[in-house]
Amino acid sequence: MDRETAARRTTWPLDAWYVAASADEVGTKPLGRQITGFRMVFFRSESGDVVALEDFCPHRGAPLSLGFVRGETLVCGYHGLALDCRGRPDTMPGQQVGKFPSARHFPVIERYGFIWVWPGDPAEASADKLHPLPWAESPDWAYGGGLFHIACDYRLMIDNLMDLTHETYVHASSIGQKEIDEAPVTTEATAQEVVTSRHMDNVSAPPFWRMALRGANLPEDAPVDRWQRCRFSLPSHVMIEVGVALAGEGGYHADPAKKASSIVVDFITPETETSHWYFWGMARQFSVEDSALTDQIREGQAKIFSEDLEMLEQQQRNLSQYPDRRLLKLNIDAGGVRSRLMIDRAIAREQAAAE
Template sequence: MFIRNTWYVACTRDELHALGDKPLGRTICNEKMAIFKGPDGKVAAVEDFCPHRGAPLSLGRVCQGHLQCGYHGLQMGVDGRTVSMPGQRVRGFPAIKAFAAIERYGFVWVWPGDQDQANPDRMPVFEFLDHPDWAYGGGLYHVQADYRLMIDNLMDLTHETYVHAGSIGQPEIDEAPCETRVEGDRVITQRFMQGIQAPPFWQMAMRAQGLDPQATVDRWQICRFSPPSHIMIDVGVALAGHGGFDAPADKKTYSVVVDFITPETESSHWYHWGMARNFKPEDTDLTERIRQGQGRIFNEDMQMLQLQQENLSRSPERKLLMLGIDAGGVQSRRVIERLLAQEHHGAGA
């Protein structure tokens, strides 16, 4: 169900830093982890299990780069080996799991699978994150639903007309055809709308860009899935007749919707969402307004997905129907299934 030999977002850099000397407990692909900063200041992740009495190490604290259990004071190193314990000889304790971890793009990434295969060179590249010409704001939702339902949701934006009617939805989304193609392990679904009125969210963005929010626009949505479960969505509007997606910068407003979907269990996931833009990156108030608006939009998705998961869990025997608009999600799932099969074949070998 989960691709394990890959990098997943575990948390944001700020989320970990805000804890001070406390570790962060998080479950990723059914692996319970305690995430903290080691003695060299680099991020580390170990199994959230004290080898003494099984207490969660995430309930302890970090002491000079070692993770101290909050039960009896045992200290654990970044390699999963016991360092010390007051008044006790514990050097012979068996090591617990240690997970490769790296800090990049403002996030902490972990590798839950075979640690011998963990390679920083296999980290995805997102040139717009940590770039001075771009601004980014986002948040985190803990969603009680299969992570693949979120992929389905983001690779078919037809639902915007109904779920997000008061912000980014409009009837023209239903009326515009969408096209889906597969390029290796990537899936791209795109939709272009011409000569329409911008919905409320994009009217706000046009106003911030100095464009007339009532002007007729061309709108685009380009959803890009890449394994294990990242989706980047190019979205925006341009004054009608100026080239749409390819319009000059002063004739459009556009962003990249950033979606990092990290499986927790078979029926829950961590959803790091955000929006990156390359206009007015210095305007922190605009970043916060966009972040709040986007947060409300994604909260509507979360409610729908969690209730959808409840229905599916009650009726696992029911076969779901597929339509043309589902192509992006279907193809993304096929990529996941193919990579899972390759991973399992490699493990068997």
């Protein structure tokens, strides 16, 4: 890791792949986005490759995201300095650019429908370190999702997703029910992930899951066994296995014909110390050809996550105003606490390598 990167040490790992954008967000028009404290610009060259550079023109510091793509170069919209796909100066009207400094180049990968960026040491970036998403490459799954910009520390979102007790209160009209409070939570941690689990047997399905049961051609008013299995992995991904099965049919392990199950996809990408990009969605294995159901689920998720957004931003305001207040740690917080510990250890390893 270079000294500049080490000097910007904050509250997130840098030697990791983060989701920077959905693939359809990045075209020939430059996209400016701040990721892990770095202002970046993303664009597609004429050949179709996605490029990520620091959003800072070496000439006068203008944002390169205000420029335009010309062939295999990004042209600054201020004075016309053109940079190639590695950030090296290529041409500029009336100037010899051979000795101009380069703009920083960030490793990128386009896969699974997303653009991934590596903000840390480029020498450590490799495709085999990318988080595997087998559902994203299988015709047996359908996916729909969206993006929110949320004004809170990204770790508050991880806390939120690793403890779903709040559903009873924040999402009372969609996925919340009193049985969530009553069901015990288990937490397990390995070197690769933290998993919290909750199972609720013989309960009524809440409104969102009634809609999912209808989509799976199952009776929406039948009693169900419900589950939530939240999986955190570095640097800041949470995959939540959720679903309902007709009661007595095996719950989580029920035959696919007897359940509506899916994976809630959560990529939480830090922007600043008090803001992040939240890429959310749902991957499902039932009625995968039903695009109208995909849209309906997306709309339902958007409403649910909008409720989280309001709570988390207000929580951040309180924490910023009272930074010295100590918070309680209860048994339901174990998943978030263990996830934060995994993040802290990753940061410590990077700091040790830098030193």
